Amino acid sequence: MATATNNNEFFEALAALEKERGLPADYLIEKIKAAIVIAVKKDYEVEDENVIVDIDPSIGAFRASLAREIVEEVENPHTQVSLEDAQRVRKSYQLGQKFITQLKTKEFGRIAAQTAKHVIRQGIREAERSAQCSEMQSRAHEIISATVVSIDPERGNVTLDLGKGGSAVLPRNEQVPGEHYKEGDILQVYVVDVIPTERGPRVTISRTHPGLVKRMFELEVPEIYDGTVEIKAISREAGARTKMAVYSRDPNVDPVGACIGAHGSRVEKIVEELGGEKIDIIRWSEDVSEFISAALSPAKVVKVELLPSETKSCRVTVPDHQLSLAIGNKGQNARLCARLTGYNIDIRPESGYYGEE
Known part of the structure; x- marks a missing residue:
């Protein structure tokens, strides 16, 4: 990397990563800088403030330097240099100034190269996870098509491939009763929530x-x-x-x-x-009685009485022959009506009021 040719190759590789993976060059540069700082610290036994890394794609610059303090008496040759030695390089150096030594990339050794590679790989994974998370968060509360990858025969949970968004599990309790799935099936699922985690987005999906x-x-x-x-x-x-x-x-x-x-x-x-x-x-309808009457459809409603109560409650009167229709199979119609309107509903037949009025 110390030569112009190597620098060009390095920046071309960065540009390719940005184009192919959609990873910002700035993001990768920061990760590479951090990797080189770690490598120099290890090789030269110095601290962060002794390492200067400059990577500038606009001018093709790639430099790593060691900064040592100019002192009269050297106690730590890793972080200090004597005034005498410094002035051999440049006579204008003074005590307390920083003595900058430009390093060649190859001097970092094998550890530096491995560290840089590792951090770059890690950076790519992090950026991909971040991009994946953004992609899925933009699709929260949307319907997406997903492919069945596997089915857990014991728990009944279904693992789905969401495409760019990775994968998610459709739990048994979020599956429609009576539906049966097999590998390769394409399902429409609703994205309930997307939570970013260190391993990528955790996507909650549902069919119910x-x-x-x-x-x-x-x-x-x-x-x-x-x-x-x-x-x-x-x-x-x-x-x-x-x-x-x-x-x-x-x-x-x-x-x-x-x-x-x-x-x-x-x-x-x-x-x-x-x-x-x-x-x-x-x-x-803004009129609650009218809304409740409509919500009990297909049953016809004779009367709706809103009850004075801390919880929203009402009493609904229906013709005798419409009672089972209003309540629905296993109470389903009444239940859905209550959830839709937000009211606790007591359904009574007309005959139940005879003699009360």
Whole structure:
């Protein structure tokens, strides 16, 4: 590296690393400087302040120097030089000044070269992890396509290849009940969270998260994408049913119709992607009673009473023949309605009120 030719090769290698790996040259230069400082400290038994490393790609400069203090009496030849010896090199040197000796790269020895290589490799890995983390963080709360790499037969966890983002595990509790996966399958997963770690990004993914359905509608329905229609709330029991409350900022745009699409085309596409999961799209309202009534769809509601309580609670009256519909199979409809609206809901048949009024 001491010769111009070697310097050129060095800076060409840096430029190639920057281009091919997407690693900033400045980042690598700082890592290389640190490596050389460590190597010089070891070889010359000096401290950080005695080592000067200058790497400047703009002028092709690569220099490593040893700085020793000029003293009258040398106690440590590694960090000090006598005034007499210094003035043999340059008569103007004075006591207390730094005596700079430029080093040849080959003088660092094998340890220096190995250290530099190690730090460069480590730097590349760190930069790649950082780039990988940035890539995944930009995709948080998005849907990504991932390939099944392996399946744990005991725990049921599925390892997925996320492409540039590395890999992630889809735990059994984030998988849709009834879905079966095999190696090579391509799955749509929702990126719930991305946490940077020393080993790269830790990505939390899900197939059951309500955000998966929400994002599908945002991508499928132009009126949601452009902000005309807003998804106000969503609740989901993956593989079975989703309830979604929508609102339109434009009185001329029907939010429910926009999500369903002509002849149900938009919602059907999403239902198909979700393996037949039912989707109820209801109109959101500022009027809580009206919102709860709509949320209990497909059941018809006779009356909603908001109860005075510290927790949000209400009593809903439905026609007798609609009671099982309102509650749903194993209570699913009532449960989803409660999650969607944020209210504890007590559903009663009309006959239950006879004689009370």
